[in-house]
Amino acid sequence: MNEIVFFINKVVIAGSVIGSIYAMGAIGVTLVFAILRFAHFAHGDLMALGAFFAFALTALMPGVGTAIGLPTGFVMLPVAMVLTALVAIFLDHAFYRPLRENNVKPVVMVMASIGVTLMIQGLIRLFAGTSARNFFFAESKDIFRLELPFELARRKIVITEPQILLFLFVSAAVVSLHLFLTRSRLGKAMRAMSDNPDLARVSGINTGVVVWTTWVIAGGLAAAAGTLLSLDVTLKPDLSFNLLLPIFAAAIVGGVGQPYGAIAGGFLVGFAETLAVFNWSILLRPLAPVIPDWIEIPDKLAFVPTEYKLTVPFVLLVAVLVWRPTGIFKGKVL
Amino acid sequence: MTTRLPRELIMFGMLGVLIAIVIATLGAAYGIRMLVEASCYAILALGLTIQWGYAGLFNAGVMGFFAVGAFMTMLATYPRNDAFWSSDAPGQLITIGIYALIGAAVIWVISQLHRIGLPRKLRSLLMIVTIGVVYLSVVGALDPVGDRIESEMGFVGGLGLPVWLGWALGGAVAGLIAWGIGKVCLGLRSDYLAIATLGIAEIIKAILKNADWLTRGTLTVSPLPWPVPRPDELGFVLARASYLCVTAVLIAVIYVLLQRAYRAPWGRMMRAIRDNEVAAASMGKDVNRRRLEIFILGSVLMGIGGAALTSFTGLFDPSGFLPLNHTFLVWVMVILGGAGNNLGAIFGAVFVYILWTMSEPAALFLFDIARSLGQQWFDWQPPSDLDSRALQMRVFVIGLTITLVLRYAPRGLLPEKLIRHE
Numbered sequence: 001m002n003e004i005v006f007f008i009n010k011v012v013i014a015g016s017v018i019g020s021i022y023a024m025g026a027i028g029v030t031l032v033f034a035i036l037r038f039a040h041f042a043h044g045d046l047m048a049l050g051a052f053f054a055f056a057l058t059a060l061m062p063g064v065g066t067a068i069g070l071p072t073g074f075v076m077l078p079v080a081m082v083l084t085a086l087v088a089i090f091l092d093h094a095f096y097r098p099l100r101e102n103n104v105k106p107v108v109m110v111m112a113s114i115g116v117t118l119m120i121q122g123l124i125r126l127f128a129g130t131s132a133r134n135f136f137f138a139e140s141k142d143i144f145r146l147e148l149p150f151e152l153a154r155r156k157i158v159i160t161e162p163q164i165l166l167f168l169f170v171s172a173a174v175v176s177l178h179l180f181l182t183r184s185r186l187g188k189a190m191r192a193m194s195d196n197p198d199l200a201r202v203s204g205i206n207t208g209v210v211v212w213t214t215w216v217i218a219g220g221l222a223a224a225a226g227t228l229l230s231l232d233v234t235l236k237p238d239l240s241f242n243l244l245l246p247i248f249a250a251a252i253v254g255g256v257g258q259p260y261g262a263i264a265g266g267f268l269v270g271f272a273e274t275l276a277v278f279n280w281s282i283l284l285r286p287l288a289p290v291i292p293d294w295i296e297i298p299d300k301l302a303f304v305p306t307e308y309k310l311t312v313p314f315v316l317l318v319a320v321l322v323w324r325p326t327g328i329f330k331g332k333v334l
Numbered sequence: 335m336t337t338r339l340p341r342e343l344i345m346f347g348m349l350g351v352l353i354a355i356v357i358a359t360l361g362a363a364y365g366i367r368m369l370v371e372a373s374c375y376a377i378l379a380l381g382l383t384i385q386w387g388y389a390g391l392f393n394a395g396v397m398g399f400f401a402v403g404a405f406m407t408m409l410a411t412y413p414r415n416d417a418f419w420s421s422d423a424p425g426q427l428i429t430i431g432i433y434a435l436i437g438a439a440v441i442w443v444i445s446q447l448h449r450i451g452l453p454r455k456l457r458s459l460l461m462i463v464t465i466g467v468v469y470l471s472v473v474g475a476l477d478p479v480g481d482r483i484e485s486e487m488g489f490v491g492g493l494g495l496p497v498w499l500g501w502a503l504g505g506a507v508a509g510l511i512a513w514g515i516g517k518v519c520l521g522l523r524s525d526y527l528a529i530a531t532l533g534i535a536e537i538i539k540a541i542l543k544n545a546d547w548l549t550r551g552t553l554t555v556s557p558l559p560w561p562v563p564r565p566d567e568l569g570f571v572l573a574r575a576s577y578l579c580v581t582a583v584l585i586a587v588i589y590v591l592l593q594r595a596y597r598a599p600w601g602r603m604m605r606a607i608r609d610n611e612v613a614a615a616s617m618g619k620d621v622n623r624r625r626l627e628i629f630i631l632g633s634v635l636m637g638i639g640g641a642a643l644t645s646f647t648g649l650f651d652p653s654g655f656l657p658l659n660h661t662f663l664v665w666v667m668v669i670l671g672g673a674g675n676n677l678g679a680i681f682g683a684v685f686v687y688i689l690w691t692m693s694e695p696a697a698l699f700l701f702d703i704a705r706s707l708g709q710q711w712f713d714w715q716p717p718s719d720l721d722s723r724a725l726q727m728r729v730f731v732i733g734l735t736i737t738l739v740l741r742y743a744p745r746g747l748l749p750e751k752l753i754r755h756e
Contacts, residue, residue, distance in 0.1 A: 039525040041394075095737050107392045107524045108740055111665070114394070115736030118662060122730025126723050241657070245536065248529045298474065303466075307544040314533040321518050321526060323458075 003282055005155040011274050019270025020170040024225035026250035026262035028218030034194035034257035035214045038109035044240030045120035050223020051230040054080035062138040073135040073231045074165050081220040088219030125237050133235045162231035194257050249313035253320045255331025273312045276303040363570040373581040374643035376683035379667045381635030387674030389628040390608040392528040397660035398535030399633045403504030403640030408650040410500035411559050415491025426479045437468030480547035489550040497561040501641040508637025509630045516629040520622050542652035557648040592676050669739050672746030697724045
């Protein structure tokens with residue numbers, strides 16, 4: 001039983017955590033893909049930027065969280081989301097819109113977004129340095145150890161407060177995104193523009209507002225993902241670059257332009273990563289009496305060493321591009 | 335109009351003055367070192383300019399091809415490690431290689447099973463299981479051998495081959511990897527190519543950094559041999575100057591060949607595909623095949639450029655491959671110089687590289703002023719790592735340059751000249 005608890009701790013919980021983060025990032029990427037039709041490379045940096053906003057606010061007002069009973073970083077999250085959404089709108093205004101109006105090729109937009117990536121990265125490191133930071137400098141991180149009601153399980157299921165908050169937040173975000181896209185006028189306008197921008201424009205949809213909404217959703221979710229991830233582990237400036245490839249993989253695996261696909265893709269990539277680096281020998285060892293003698297259980301049986309974790313989203317991406325370029329949810333092929 | 339000097343002449347004249355100033359103020363040895371490095375970057379930029387400028391392909395993983403070139407030249411030219419060759423490890427590696435080949439053959443056979451009427455789903459399932467088993471057994475067999483090589487003999491060592499062969503191998507393997515990526519991505523929109531190349535570059539770096547038995551990982555390998563006598567035989571200036579001759583000849587050869595290709599029907603077809611893919615395809619051009627050709631060709635050049643630069647620095651350091659220095663800097667060179675214009679790429683490479691090397695002391699100097707003024711006027715306590723932060727300012731400037739050039743001068747300083755046949 002201990003082994004199964006270990007599996008839950010290392011795979012189920014860790015996979016859901018990283019999957020939620022990827023899902024939130026991938027929703028933003030896929031929406032930008034759908035509405036503005038380019039791969040937004042600066043998305044990882046929007047995440048890092050949001051996390052740094054939350055961190056700066058936490059450092060300014062460290063006592064707020066204890067008063068409410070939640071981690072301060074989480075209390076500051078709405079403010080950080082608004083700030084990041086404003087930055088996203090500003091970036092669009094300053095860098096993407098002029099190019100869009102010149103009718104440049106989509107690739108040029110991609111290049112511009114890489115330029116924006118470097119600018120945000122440079123600014124973050126200029127103002128915050130390159131070292132890792134911990135959100136919990138003034139308060140302690142609550143860790144819950146759940147006992148299982150079985151005799152055999154001596155290990156406990158470990159889950160931290162930020163992780164619980166992350167799961168709650170992601171569920172709330174997904175439900176409200178679903179309601180927004182299916183029930184509200186603006187959400188329907190977004191879907192219309194994603195399906196056919198010209199038709200949307202001639203039928204009187206204000207495309208400017210739709211673009212703004214896209215950036216608000218993408219920026220807000222990016223800030224939330226970055227902050228919640230940094231609350232769970234630590235805040236590092238190179239967070240952005242490591243997240244970029246898994247997020248793109250999630251968006252493409254799920255089907256470009258499909259928000260639900262992005263959620264599915266995010267969890268798929270997250271679980272694939274954790275399952276690939278998990279040491280399967282631990283689960284096999286209790287089976288040793290059953291397995292015939294000639295099969296030897298190695299000490300370490302992981303598909304991919306942890307250092308090569310990045311290959312997992314890449315392999316998934318390539319597999320999807322080869323076999324099913326539309327992704328799971330039949331998205332666009334750009 | 336006729337009395338005006340051609341734009342290229344003015345630009346290169348200014349560049350010459352800039353180089354002269356650098357050499358005069360910082361000494362010939364330093365100036366020539368900078369020029370050699372800039373010339374290696376020019377090879378990288380030529381590789382990128384044909385991918386982006388001739389064919390409109392977005393390669394966000396220049397670093398990966400650079401690293402492959404660097405690794406191959408290290409493997410080929412570094413002196414042989416006798417401890418490795420006299421042990422039984424090479425034999426074991428060859429056995430594992432044969433197993434891997436057998437595994438690949440089995441996978442290929444399974445991929446052809448639909449010919450004898452196997453349902454597609456069953457074939458896919460069988461294939462995934464086989465790939466998993468083959469992969470796990472090869473990696474499982476390789477791990478102990480790698481560990482043994484690492485603990486007993488350090489690392490595999492080089493092959494002791496001549497340097498030019500190392501560069502050629504670097505280009506060839508970079509081209510091989512480009513072929514694999516291009517096969518997968520070139521039929522789709524160029525965004526996918528950007529994502530895939532970004533990913534493969536990071537993966538190549540991760541492998542080079544962690545496969546200690548093959549590359550010595552973070553311990554780095556040095557010194558690598560030069561194609562010309564090293565400075566301890568000729569002195570810094572002469573040795574570096576002769577290295578510069580080698581790279582200059584290389585650039586000249588590449589330039590002439592590329593110019594010929596640009597003017598040839600092949601180059602015309604490439605531009606036709608870039609400017610209007612649908613029209614080109616409807617005229618019967620095999621768009622994806624041509625793109626694959628030029629993607630491979632560009633990556634080969636990047637591999638050679640990376641190999642040449644690594645040989646020159648004499649140090650193979652996998653953690654030194656940075657997307658900023660080895661991908662985005664090359665991007666700035668190409669778009670600032672003028673995409674699609676080979677002279678522009680060379681100009682951009684030398685010009686941007688000089689600015690880049692000068693920007694480090696400049697940034698430190700500016701922040702030093704800021705620090706002393708801040709302390710005097712506002713009683714500001716600067717953070718202790720201000721110097722390392724000052725260098726991050728260059729990241730910002732590179733990003734700003736990319737966005738500004740794209741917006742205000744999308745064709746660069748030396749724009750591509752369109753030849754019109756009236």
